[in-house]
Amino acid sequence: MLKLHASDATGQKAVDVMDVPADATVGELINGLLPRLDLPMNSVDGTPLSYQARLQREERHLHNSERVGDALKAEDEITLHPNIDAGAGF
Amino acid sequence: MPGYRFEIDVFKDEGARLGRMPLLVDWLPAREWAWFNGVRRGELPASLSLSNATVTVQPAWNASLGQPYISGFELRVWSHGSGGTTSRFTTAYFHGLAEQISTELVEQGLLKPNELFRFVISAHEDSQSAPHDDQGGPFKVVSVEPPLSMRETAIDGFLERAVAFTPLDDVEMPVFVPWPVLQEAAALTRRAGALETGGILIGHLHHDGRLPEVFAEITAQIPAHHAQSGLAKLTFTPDTWAAVHAAIALRNKGESYLGWWHSHSFLKETCKEPAQRRAGLKLSASFFSPEDLHLQRTVFSRAFHVALVAADSPCSGLTWSAYGWRAGMISLRSYHILGLGN
Numbered sequence: 001m002l003k004l005h006a007s008d009a010t011g012q013k014a015v016d017v018m019d020v021p022a023d024a025t026v027g028e029l030i031n032g033l034l035p036r037l038d039l040p041m042n043s044v045d046g047t048p049l050s051y052q053a054r055l056q057r058e059e060r061h062l063h064n065s066e067r068v069g070d071a072l073k074a075e076d077e078i079t080l081h082p083n084i085d086a087g088a089g090f
Numbered sequence: 091m092p093g094y095r096f097e098i099d100v101f102k103d104e105g106a107r108l109g110r111m112p113l114l115v116d117w118l119p120a121r122e123w124a125w126f127n128g129v130r131r132g133e134l135p136a137s138l139s140l141s142n143a144t145v146t147v148q149p150a151w152n153a154s155l156g157q158p159y160i161s162g163f164e165l166r167v168w169s170h171g172s173g174g175t176t177s178r179f180t181t182a183y184f185h186g187l188a189e190q191i192s193t194e195l196v197e198q199g200l201l202k203p204n205e206l207f208r209f210v211i212s213a214h215e216d217s218q219s220a221p222h223d224d225q226g227g228p229f230k231v232v233s234v235e236p237p238l239s240m241r242e243t244a245i246d247g248f249l250e251r252a253v254a255f256t257p258l259d260d261v262e263m264p265v266f267v268p269w270p271v272l273q274e275a276a277a278l279t280r281r282a283g284a285l286e287t288g289g290i291l292i293g294h295l296h297h298d299g300r301l302p303e304v305f306a307e308i309t310a311q312i313p314a315h316h317a318q319s320g321l322a323k324l325t326f327t328p329d330t331w332a333a334v335h336a337a338i339a340l341r342n343k344g345e346s347y348l349g350w351w352h353s354h355s356f357l358k359e360t361c362k363e364p365a366q367r368r369a370g371l372k373l374s375a376s377f378f379s380p381e382d383l384h385l386q387r388t389v390f391s392r393a394f395h396v397a398l399v400a401a402d403s404p405c406s407g408l409t410w411s412a413y414g415w416r417a418g419m420i421s422l423r424s425y426h427i428l429g430l431g432n
Contacts, residue, residue, distance in 0.1 A: 005234070009331045009389050010347035018230040028228070036231040038118045038391070044384045052328040054335075061328050079335070081328035086352050086385045087286055088322035 002068060005077045006033050006053075013037050022069025026053055026062045030080060039080065050083040094147055095216040098184065098191060103206040108195060113187050113211070118391055119418035120179055121145050124165040126393035128175030129238065130263060132302040135172055136240055141233035143169045149213035150178070158212040181211050183418050239346060243296035245305055252426035261416060262423050264305040265396050267291075269429040271311050272398075276408055278313055279353040279400045286324035288352030289313045290334045292345040295394060306348050306394055312337045314352075324352050326385070349390055349414075351398035352382070378413050383420050386413070396423065 002022065007014040015036055020029060030051050034041050043049045052061040056077040072078070096113040121140060128134035134143070146166050152159040162181055168174025188209045195201040248266050258264075271291075278287050293309040316329035338345055354377070378386075378399065386397055396414040414423040 009335075010392075012236065012347065012392055014234050014236060016232045016234050018232070020229050024228070032228050033231070040384070040388050044380050049388070054328065054332055059332075061332070079331075081331040082388055083325065083327050084385050084388055085381050086288065086324045086326065086350075086379075087320070087381045088354050088379055 002072060002074050002076075004029075004072060005075065006037065007077070007079050008037050008039060009079060009081050011079070013039075020068055020072075022067065024068045025064060026066045026068060026071060027064030029053070029068055030064065033080060037080065039082075043085070051080045052083070053078040054081055093216055093218070094149060094213040096184075097212050097214065098188060099210050099212065100188075100191060100195065101208045101210075102201070103208060108200050108207070110212075111191055113184065115184070115187065116387075117145075117147075119387070119393075119415060120165055120177075120183060121167070122391060122393040123179075123415060123418045124175065124177035125167045126263075126304075127177050128167055128173075130302065130304045131175065132299075133173055133175040134167065134169075136238040136297065136304075138169050138172045139233075139235040139237050140167070141235040143167050143172075152210070155210065158214055159210050160213050163213070177417075179417055184209075184211050186419075238295065239344070240295045240297040240304065243298060244300065245296070245298045245303060248296075248305065248307065248426070248428070252428050253430045254424060254426050255410075256412070256422070256424040258424045262414065263394055264303070265308065265412065265414070265423070265425045266305065266428050267308045267398070267425055269427050271308060272410060272427065275311050275351050275353075275398070275400060279355060279402050279408060282319060282353065282355065284321055284355050285319040286322070286353050286355060287314065287319055288317065288324050288326075288350060290347060291349040291351060291396065291398070292338055292341075293348045294345060295348075304394070306396065308348055309343070309345055310341070311351060314350075323381070326389075347390070348394070349396035349398070350385070351400065353400040353402055355400075355402040378420060378422075382413075386420055396425070398425075 002020040004017045004020055006017055030053055040049055054061050062071050096115055097110050098113050099110045100108040102108060125140040125143060129136050148164045149160040150162040150164060151157050152161045162179050164176050164178050166174060166176045192201055192207055196203050201207055252266055275289060289311040291308045291311055293307045296305050296307060312334045314326055314330050315333045316327050318325040393415045396412055399411050400408055402408040412423050412425040413420050
């Protein structure tokens, strides 16, 4: 089990995450964190909003398929970055 | 103290009732507004983060219809030893949800497209619900939201150097944008042609304890590198956010994320010929689309976050409009420009 620190893109919403199963995937970790950080799970059209976790220690975005136990260490800091559209809407 | 669950009754314009549906309310913008207003008014300390405060909801019962129908609600934000604050909201807070439900009713054939409808909101005591539920999950999460970082500054110095745009409103937190920042963003907008472009606004929050008031000073815009530009769409990618984070760290000025800006330049394709220009003068690219609203809610959900939209067209030239949170909803807002004419 790992303890991590997670935040949204601005760093103004942040949580400590305890007891993260090592065999969970990064994608499962992200999906579990979204409601806890009050981040929307869906886009405007109802399709899932894509997020990637950026690992501060390695300055890279993790693949959602990576295992938490393989990619992360205790006290690691991750930031959830959305792939999100703005626009004129037509 | 029990929470409440909220429901919506929808009616056709002539009065026929279409049904009652439960509402899954997004309380975060309302909680943020209530908490931030408390900080602005000096009723809550800036050191009290929203996640460490207790938030309770109280329906405001509709005087004409009586319980359980409401005309709005109050959020009380408080913490032992730190004081408390109350903010009032109208049922306008539920308009977005009502529109979503009307879309579903159109899909079901119960409403025609663009048909007018009416709705009323009701509140029902529910001991299992509260405005801010800990939703459980596979691991334990504890909020460590950082306290609001603010500088103690008299606002007078900013007001003396600024020109106000659009009517000012005491409800709004003052926002100061340097003219060079707008010029940079305008240059990026023009360079992008008809494609959308954008960036992130960073700066400082200030607290003037004499009033009291909190105001925002935007110090820079960070271009949205690695964003994908289209005629009517701008995608902020994970690499965009990583690049902004790196730029802020490199600047090392203690700046915070204060918002974002983007352009609506699609009218450049419309206003090329004289006849098109005459028609284009009736159109406006100054608006906040559903996608823009969603991005604001997803990334810039703090009550002090703002957005600027650059509307560029050969018909109207380049104009700026500002948007921000107001009573938990996004609306057009005022702003000050610093250094105009320097």
